[in-house]
Amino acid sequence: RINSQTELLNLYWDKRVSLHGVAAEVCLRTVVEDMVAAGSLRAQRLKVAAANPAILDTLTGEGVLVLTNAKRSVCFRHHLLFDYVTSRVFLDPDDVASGSATFPKAKGLGLVLAPAMGFLLQALWVDDSDHRRFWTAISNLLSAPNCDPIIRSIAARIAAELPAESADVDVFAAKINGGSPNAVAAFHHVAGAMAVRLEDEPSVPLAPWVHLEL
Numbered sequence: 001r002i003n004s005q006t007e008l009l010n011l012y013w014d015k016r017v018s019l020h021g022v023a024a025e026v027c028l029r030t031v032v033e034d035m036v037a038a039g040s041l042r043a044q045r046l047k048v049a050a051a052n053p054a055i056l057d058t059l060t061g062e063g064v065l066v067l068t069n070a071k072r073s074v075c076f077r078h079h080l081l082f083d084y085v086t087s088r089v090f091l092d093p094d095d096v097a098s099g100s101a102t103f104p105k106a107k108g109l110g111l112v113l114a115p116a117m118g119f120l121l122q123a124l125w126v127d128d129s130d131h132r133r134f135w136t137a138i139s140n141l142l143s144a145p146n147c148d149p150i151i152r153s154i155a156a157r158i159a160a161e162l163p164a165e166s167a168d169v170d171v172f173a174a175k176i177n178g179g180s181p182n183a184v185a186a187f188h189h190v191a192g193a194m195a196v197r198l199e200d201e202p203s204v205p206l207a208p209w210v211h212l213e214l
Contacts, residue, residue, distance in 0.1 A: 006119065009119075016062045016063070016064050017064060020058055020062075023052055024059060025088070025089050026051070026052070026055075027051075027056055027059060028064070028088075028089050029089040029090060030047075030048050031043045031074060032082070032086050032090045035082070036086075036090065036109070036112055036113070039112065042068060042069065042074070043073060043074050043075070044072070045067065045071060045073055045074050046072075048074060063077055064076070064077065064085075065077070083115035083116045083119060084119050086116035087116040088119075090116070091113070091116055091120050093120055093123060093127075096124075096140075096141070097134075097136050097137040097140070099136075099137075099182075102144060102146075102147070103141075103148045104146045104148065105146050105148045105149065106146070109148060110149065110150025113148075113151065114148075114150045117151055117154055117155065121137065121154075121155065122158065122162070124137055130167075130171050131162075131168060134162075135159075135172040135175065138155055138158075138159045138186055139175060139180065139182040139186045141155040142155055142159075142182075142185060143181065143183075143185035152189065153193075155189075156190055156193035157197075159186075159189075159190045160194040161197065163205070163208035163209075164205045165205075165208060166207050166210075169208045169211060172187075172212065
């Protein structure tokens with residue numbers, strides 16, 4: 001019943017993390033926070049273990065984290081796990097959707113957080129049948145004047161990839177027609193990403209974009 005990478009990672013999360021309760025999530029958040037602060041994919045083992053050494057041992061036993069640097073550091077077994085876990089415990093979907101979470105270019109976090117943002121946006125897409133929070137998040141991210149360009153690029157690409165039916169863009173169209181400055185600004189970025197996608201994949205669904213244009 002697994003049909004996508006995200007569904008596979010969700011199953012991995014259920015089997016390797018959720019079974020160990022909130023302590024596992026708190027530990028992983030500490031790991032990610034240390035990595036983001038250091039701009040590295042390694043976290044200090046003893047610093048991470050300070051609050052709850054047993055749960056760190058559990059997560060290394062499960063293979064979610066591995067020891068490195070003569071056991072002084074921990075890292076994720078694969079960088080994809082870092083991206084996915086960051087989307088679950090570090091980025092807040094409510095803050096991204098509301099626009100209160102900002103990613104200014106000056107902080108230079110695009111390379112670190114952009115893939116995680118992709119996972120978060122996909123999660124927002126499936127949360128609501130009309131994708132309202134997704135389009136609100138897209139509008140806020142793409143309209144922010146100083147948004148990190150890598151974050152902006154992945155948000156535009158995801159917005160161009162996910163719609164498959166006309167109804168998928170109804171909320172976005174309503175925002176544009178209603179004169180939302182954020183949605184209007186975001187439209188140009190989404191249209192640009194769609195143009196690039198059409199060059200690479202001429203057979204992509206066009207119904208949502210024809211519907212949006214009309």
